[in-house]
Amino acid sequence: MSPSGESTHALLEVDDISLRFGGVTAIDSVSFEVRPGELFSIIGPNGAGKTSIFNSISQVYRPQSGDIRWKGSSIMGTRPDRVAQLGVARTFQNIELFSHMTVLDNLLTGRHIRMSGSFLAGALWVGKAKREEIEHRRRVEDIIDFLEIEGWRKHPVALLPYGIQKRVELGRALAMDPEMLMLDEPVAGMNLEETEDMARFILDIRRELGITLLMVEHDMGLVMDIADRVMVLDFGRRISEGSPAEVQRDPNVIAAYLGSTELDASDAE
Amino acid sequence: MLGRPRLYTAYRQEAQLLPTWTQKVVCTLFVAVLFLLPFDLPVINQIPVVRFLGDSDWMRPMALLMVLAIAALGLNLLAGVAGQVSLGHAFFMGVGACTAVYLGGTSGEATWGHSLPIWVWLPGAGVVAALVGVAVSPVAVRLRGLYLAIVTLGLVFLGIHFGNTSWGRKIAGPPALGREFPGLDVRLWKEETPLINVEDDGHWLWFDVTDLQKRYLFLLVLTIAFTLVAKNLTRTRTGRALQAIRDRDIAAEVMGVPEFRYKVIAFAVSSFFAGVAGALFSALSQRILATDFGLFLSVEFIAILLIGGAGTTSGTLIGTFFVVMVPQFVEEFTKWLDRAEGGLTELLARVLLTEGDDFGIINTAIQTPGWTLSVFDWNIVLFGALIVVFLIVEPLGIFGIWVRVRNYWKRWPFSY
Numbered sequence: 001m002s003p004s005g006e007s008t009h010a011l012l013e014v015d016d017i018s019l020r021f022g023g024v025t026a027i028d029s030v031s032f033e034v035r036p037g038e039l040f041s042i043i044g045p046n047g048a049g050k051t052s053i054f055n056s057i058s059q060v061y062r063p064q065s066g067d068i069r070w071k072g073s074s075i076m077g078t079r080p081d082r083v084a085q086l087g088v089a090r091t092f093q094n095i096e097l098f099s100h101m102t103v104l105d106n107l108l109t110g111r112h113i114r115m116s117g118s119f120l121a122g123a124l125w126v127g128k129a130k131r132e133e134i135e136h137r138r139r140v141e142d143i144i145d146f147l148e149i150e151g152w153r154k155h156p157v158a159l160l161p162y163g164i165q166k167r168v169e170l171g172r173a174l175a176m177d178p179e180m181l182m183l184d185e186p187v188a189g190m191n192l193e194e195t196e197d198m199a200r201f202i203l204d205i206r207r208e209l210g211i212t213l214l215m216v217e218h219d220m221g222l223v224m225d226i227a228d229r230v231m232v233l234d235f236g237r238r239i240s241e242g243s244p245a246e247v248q249r250d251p252n253v254i255a256a257y258l259g260s261t262e263l264d265a266s267d268a269e
Numbered sequence: 270m271l272g273r274p275r276l277y278t279a280y281r282q283e284a285q286l287l288p289t290w291t292q293k294v295v296c297t298l299f300v301a302v303l304f305l306l307p308f309d310l311p312v313i314n315q316i317p318v319v320r321f322l323g324d325s326d327w328m329r330p331m332a333l334l335m336v337l338a339i340a341a342l343g344l345n346l347l348a349g350v351a352g353q354v355s356l357g358h359a360f361f362m363g364v365g366a367c368t369a370v371y372l373g374g375t376s377g378e379a380t381w382g383h384s385l386p387i388w389v390w391l392p393g394a395g396v397v398a399a400l401v402g403v404a405v406s407p408v409a410v411r412l413r414g415l416y417l418a419i420v421t422l423g424l425v426f427l428g429i430h431f432g433n434t435s436w437g438r439k440i441a442g443p444p445a446l447g448r449e450f451p452g453l454d455v456r457l458w459k460e461e462t463p464l465i466n467v468e469d470d471g472h473w474l475w476f477d478v479t480d481l482q483k484r485y486l487f488l489l490v491l492t493i494a495f496t497l498v499a500k501n502l503t504r505t506r507t508g509r510a511l512q513a514i515r516d517r518d519i520a521a522e523v524m525g526v527p528e529f530r531y532k533v534i535a536f537a538v539s540s541f542f543a544g545v546a547g548a549l550f551s552a553l554s555q556r557i558l559a560t561d562f563g564l565f566l567s568v569e570f571i572a573i574l575l576i577g578g579a580g581t582t583s584g585t586l587i588g589t590f591f592v593v594m595v596p597q598f599v600e601e602f603t604k605w606l607d608r609a610e611g612g613l614t615e616l617l618a619r620v621l622l623t624e625g626d627d628f629g630i631i632n633t634a635i636q637t638p639g640w641t642l643s644v645f646d647w648n649i650v651l652f653g654a655l656i657v658v659f660l661i662v663e664p665l666g667i668f669g670i671w672v673r674v675r676n677y678w679k680r681w682p683f684s685y
Contacts, residue, residue, distance in 0.1 A: 058523050084525030096520035098513045100580070109509045113525035119534060122505030123498045125286075129505050137280045176525065 009072075011036045011180055011212055012057070012088075017066030019052055019236075026052040027063065028236040034180065039206060039213040041223045043247075044233035045256060050216040051093055053233075054182050057214075058090055059083050085113050089178030091169045093185045093216075099158040103149060103168050106157055107140040110175030114139075143171045147201060163194040170201065180212040181205065187219050195219065199226060224248065232256065286500065303489055306331075307482040328481040330597050335488040336549045338589040341573045342499040342582065343542020348571075349580035350503055351535040352515030353413070356567045357405075357421030358543050360428040363562030364401050365394035365544030366551035367432075367441045373451025373552075380442040384449075386456040391548055398544025399537040406536040410529055425564055432559025441557040450555045451548075453487055488549065495542065500582045502538065511535055512580075572652050575659050578668025587667045596648040603631055603644050 010033035019027040027049045034040045042050050055061040057068060059080045068075050070086055089110075098106050115136060117129030144150055147167050152160055157168055166186065173181055186202065187195040199222055205211050217223050223230060224244040232240040232247055234256040240247050247253055277283040287293045305313050306323040314320050321327060344358045373390035374382035385393075405424065412420055431437045444450055454463035467483045478486075502508050510531045513521035522528050551557050569592055577588020606618040621631050632643045642650065663669045 060519060060523065079527065080519075080522040081525045081527045084523060090523060092520065096517045098516035098520070100516055101509070101512055105509055105512070109513045109521075109526070110524055112506060112510055112513075115506050117506055119502065119505075119507040119538075122507050123502045125497075125501045125505070130284075133284050133505060134280045137284065141280075172524065 009036070010034065011071060012214070013067075013069040013072075014053070014057070015067040015069065017053075017056060017063040017068060019049075019056055019061055019063040025236050026061075027056065029066070030233070030236070030238050031066075032231050032238070032241065034212060034214055036212055037206070037210065038228045039202075039215065039226060041215045041217060041227035041230045042233060043217065043220070043223055043230060047235075048233040049236040050233055051184055052236075054090060054184055054214075054216065057083070057182065058088065081113075084176065087177075087179035088182065089173035089176040089180070090182035091166075091173050091184055091186060093188065095162075095165045095169055097157045097165060097169055097172070100156060102154050102156055103144075103152050103160070103171075104137075104140065104154060106168055106172050107143060107175045108136060110172040111136045111140060114177055140175055143174050146174070146204070147171045163190055163197075166190070166194075166198070167201070170198075174205065174209070174211075178211060180214060183213065183215040183217075185217055186215065187217065187222060195222060202226060286497075300493070304486065307485050308476070325479070325481055327597075328485055330593060332481075332484055332488055332553055333550075334589060334593040335492040336546050336553065337569075337573070337593055338492055338586055339495045339549070340543045340546035341570055341577075341585050341589050342495055343539040343546070344570045345574055345579065345582065345585040346499060346502060346511070346542070347535045347539035349574055349585070350508060350515065351511035351532065353409070353532065353535060354418050354571075355409075355421040355539070356418050356564070356571070357424035358539070358570045359562040359564070359566035360421075360424040361398045361402060361540040361543035362547035362550065362566070363428045363432070363557075363559065364540075365398045365547030366557050366562070367437070367547075368394040368397040368544065369451055369548030369551050370557060371440045373548075375449040377442070377446050377448035379439065379446045380448045381439050382448060384459055386458060387451065387453065388455070390451055391545060394548035395541040395544040398547065399541040402536040402540030403533055406533045409536060410532040422564070422567070425562070425567055429559045429563055432557070432562075437559065441551075441559075443556055451552050453484060453549075453552055484553070491545075491549070495545070496582060496586065499542075499585075503582060507531070507534065515580075569652075572656055574666075575656050576666050578666030581665075581668045584666050584668030591667065592652070595651065596645075599648055599651070600644050 012034040014030065014032050016029050016031050017027055018025065018029055030049070030053065032040070042053060044050055052061060056063045057075075059075065059078055059082075062077070070083075070088065075083055075086065098109060101109070115132050117127070117132045121127045121129035144153060147170065149164060149167055149171065152164055152168070157165055160168065170183070170186065183202070187198045190198065202213065202215070203226060206213055215223070215227065227244055229242065230240075230244050230247045231238060232250070232253045234252075239252040239256055240250040242250070277288070282288060287296055302313065302316065302319060306319060307325075307328060308323070313323060322331060340358060340362055343361075344355065347358075348354045369390045371381060372383050372385045372393050373387065374380070375384045376382040405421075409417055409420060432441060442448060453467040455465040455467070456463045467487050468480055470477070470479045471483075472478070473483070503512075510521070510526045511534075513524065513526050514528055514531055518528055547562070550561075554561075573588040573592045574585065575588075576591050577586070578584025603622065606614060606622055609615045609618050631647060659666055665672065
């Protein structure tokens with residue numbers, strides 16, 4: 001799975017977007033594209049605008065200029081739930097699970113866009129709504145199996161350990177059957193063992209489910225190991241892009257990370 | 270086949286409303302007791318509490334209980350499940366009541382009415398209330414928390430004002446103005462003899478039933494239907510979407526749940542429940558006073574949710590029972606004390622009761638001079654205290670206490 005050639009059509013094209021909050025420029029004319037099947041990673045120091053890019057893609061933030069295209073057509077100005085329906089799923093940096101619901105209900109909420117039973121059919125527990133509950137339960141059970149969270153099924157997520165919550169959040173995004181999955185710091189705050197588990201899940205998602213991945217991460221070891229291409233941001237500007245090895249050698253990147261030659265050294269938040 | 274508890278071999282099994290045999294049996298028995306409660310059967314009369322709830326004196330509080338339960342289930346969907354705390358629920362009940370009287374009542378010289386049958390005015394009251402809910406929701410959807418509570422509170426005062434206008438009096442004018450309020454009789458259209466007579470004593474199947482018992486059974490069927498609808502909504506796609514919005518609204522949107530649409534649905538469904546309850550309320554009480562649907566009723570609904578357990582269907586029902594019945598119990602208790610002669614009870618009566626001038630804290634005098642509070646006032650104090658206690662000690666309400674008791678026995682003899 002080397003970086004794919006120029007011939008492949010881009011799945012997601014971010015074209016010269018800028019996002020300002022009053023006088024603060026969070027994203028400053030950033031462009032990149034994500035090709036089908038690749039694992040594209042965005043790195044950069046804190047406050048570089050990585051999460052803002054995710055929020056712009058899901059249209060939670062509306063960039064003031066530039067264009068974001070999904071499979072060739074612009075998604076600028078659409079509602080976040082429409083973007084989700086197009087096949088873009090994401091996880092969040094700080095866990096944003098539905099904390100009073102069980103693991104099962106969280107995953108089933110991920111299936112929301114793939115279900116179509118009306119609320120009347122649901123209220124009367126008849127027809128499509130009833131059948132759907134059972135069909136989609138089966139699909140959700142596959143994801144529970146995939147992520148090895150069988151034991152937590154019926155627990156309210158607020159009571160689960162952090163590492164498991166991260167996994168449930170990944171599961172909720174997978175339940176949406178996305179074409180592209182955006183992971184916002186999937187291993188933040190995890191120990192080595194949990195990080196390795198998560199890396200394995202990410203690779204399996206790519207290999208077995210064929211989902212394109214866009215990842216923001218501070219763990220340089222993980223990024224350099226599994227990413228196909230890396231984009232580096234600093235103060236909202238793109239300062240480098242290329243394969244992990246190329247990026248590591250880039251003097252701009254080295255300068256951005258406090259002038260240190262060791263990327264890992266500046267990793268601590 | 271009983272099978273092991275919590276061992277499911279098909280998703281269909283697990284998706285049932287009452288998955289275990291114990292739940293099925295207990296629930297069937299409970300519903301059977303509810304249906305037989307108003308009749309003077311030897312078996313029913315052995316069960317404590319239930320014994321006297323079936324007496325004809327208690328049929329009125331029981332009817333009120335069920336009407337408020339339907340409305341509370343609606344508010345639970347909005348405030349408990351979707352997290353949008355509304356103080357305007359009494360207003361939507363009032364809208365339902367007015368619609369019911371306008372559609373189902375007779376017209377008089379000073380009033381409007383169409384004398385339509387119950388299958389028009391009952392759903393009609395719900396639909397009109399729901400439409401008003403949808404009309405309000407574009408404003409309400411943009412607010413949350415305290416701001417939403419204040420805005421919806423404004424609706425209550427608008428409603429009271431409307432009730433005092435000439436239009437309000439024409440729509441909801443009392444029977445004293447020479448009109449009839451709708452009853453619970455089921456008619457095909459406007460014919461003289463109803464298809465199902467609910468308002469007079471008579472025969473049903475092989476039984477003699479009084480009008481009170483008939484009304485009780487009629488309301489019980491409706492309440493069970495609305496409970497099932499509320500429960501089903503909560504556990505299917507719509508309910509999950511609403512809970513998602515309650516817990517994390519932005520994450521819910523990013524997961525593909527259109528926030529605006531679902532909040533409007535929550536307002537509409539909750540107002541529908543309130544409208545139907547308001548219609549039943551007007552048919553039972555045969556009067557509409559704008560002040561009946563005031564702030565106190567709205568606060569009572571909030572008390573029901575907080576005491577019972579917000580977000581849970583069974584908790585809402587328990588909460589309604591608590592809030593409606595506790596004042597009745599307190600009143601009965603005071604009467605019982607007042608009548609007590611000799612022994613410990615009379616001593617207790619001397620300590621607690623007063624006519625206003627001597628030692629005691631509960632005033633039983635008709636007029637209330639002096640500082641001591643009447644039974645009614647004590648009930649208000651009691652609710653206030655209970656809301657505070659539940660918020661601090663057990664935010665999940667009585668339902669939360671039940672979960673703790675259940676878990677204790679589940680893992681007994683271990684402590685966790």
